[in-house]
Amino acid sequence: MNRDRKQSYEERSLKGIGYLRVPAFEQAGGIRHAFTTRKHGLGARTGGNKTPGDWDAVANAFGITPDKLITVNQVHGENIVRIDARGLIGGKIDPRTIEADALVTDAPGIAVGVETADCVPILLFDPGVPAVAAIHAGWRSTVKKIVSQTVVRMGAEFGSRPERMLAVIGPAIGPECYEVDGPVMGPVREAFYHWEEIATSRGKDRWGLDLVKANAKELMRTGLVEQNIHAIGLCTACRRDLFYSFRAEGRTGRMLSMIMIKP
Numbered sequence: 275m276n277r278d279r280k281q282s283y284e285e286r287s288l289k290g291i292g293y294l295r296v297p298a299f300e301q302a303g304g305i306r307h308a309f310t311t312r313k314h315g316l317g318a319r320t321g322g323n324k325t326p327g328d329w330d331a332v333a334n335a336f337g338i339t340p341d342k343l344i345t346v347n348q349v350h351g352e353n354i355v356r357i358d359a360r361g362l363i364g365g366k367i368d369p370r371t372i373e374a375d376a377l378v379t380d381a382p383g384i385a386v387g388v389e390t391a392d393c394v395p396i397l398l399f400d401p402g403v404p405a406v407a408a409i410h411a412g413w414r415s416t417v418k419k420i421v422s423q424t425v426v427r428m429g430a431e432f433g434s435r436p437e438r439m440l441a442v443i444g445p446a447i448g449p450e451c452y453e454v455d456g457p458v459m460g461p462v463r464e465a466f467y468h469w470e471e472i473a474t475s476r477g478k479d480r481w482g483l484d485l486v487k488a489n490a491k492e493l494m495r496t497g498l499v500e501q502n503i504h505a506i507g508l509c510t511a512c513r514r515d516l517f518y519s520f521r522a523e524g525r526t527g528r529m530l531s532m533i534m535i536k537p
């Protein structure tokens with residue numbers, strides 16, 4: 275991961291929507307991306323209940339109609355869906371009815387987004403196509419290597435190449451706040467030969483798990499260049515002034531991480 279650029283995010287506000295972005299991620303041009311925060315009470319649902327209009331204000335702020343901001347029914351799995359120019363799957367299926375944890379598209383003016391409150395949001399951009407992806411990686415999808423599966427899928431769908439792809443990892447719970455036990459560490463050990471680099475022992479059957487690092491390493495294994503992997507570098511549980519944290523707060527809101535090829 276490009277740790278030099280770890281703090282290179284900037285806090286912005288657009289029509290009342292507070293969000294973070296990483297300028298270096300957009301330097302290739304042609305896209306917009308945002309990680310919404312809890313500031314201004316916008317960009318997140320309240321009480322943990324999803325309503326259809328949750329992200330309408332975000333879509334409006336970024337100059338698109340709400341039907342062009344696409345999210346799916348996230349289930350901590352490994353299903354990846356391709357969104358077409360109409361904001362649908364294959365021209366007819368509404369993505370909101372589909373269980374998936376990653377969205378890919380090459381359609382300009384279509385924003386793909388994932389909702390998180392501790393889990394790792396990851397945005398990918400291949401300027402050569404162009405094509406983009408939004409990925410939701412909790413520990414289960416991280417173990418299923420959803421990031422590398424998405425990179426491979428972008429290759430199959432769009433001819434994307436990992437060596438020219440850019441990634442940004444959004445705000446997620448840090449290892450100091452994310453303590454896990456055997457039932458999580460078992461699958462982590464099986465999935466990652468380097469598990470000792472992403473988990474720190476905290477005593478008997480307790481580990482601090484670094485999901486951001488796990489996903490960054492997985493992106494590199496898939497062929498992304500280290501300098502092209504950016505990270506916001508903030509912990510959702512430590513920074514509850516900025517973010518919602520499911521671990522720290524229980525029932526809470528969600529942030530949206532979105533990316534769009536400019537229309």
Ligand SMILES: [Zn+2]
Binds near residue numbers: 447448450451511513
């Ligand atoms: Zn923390």
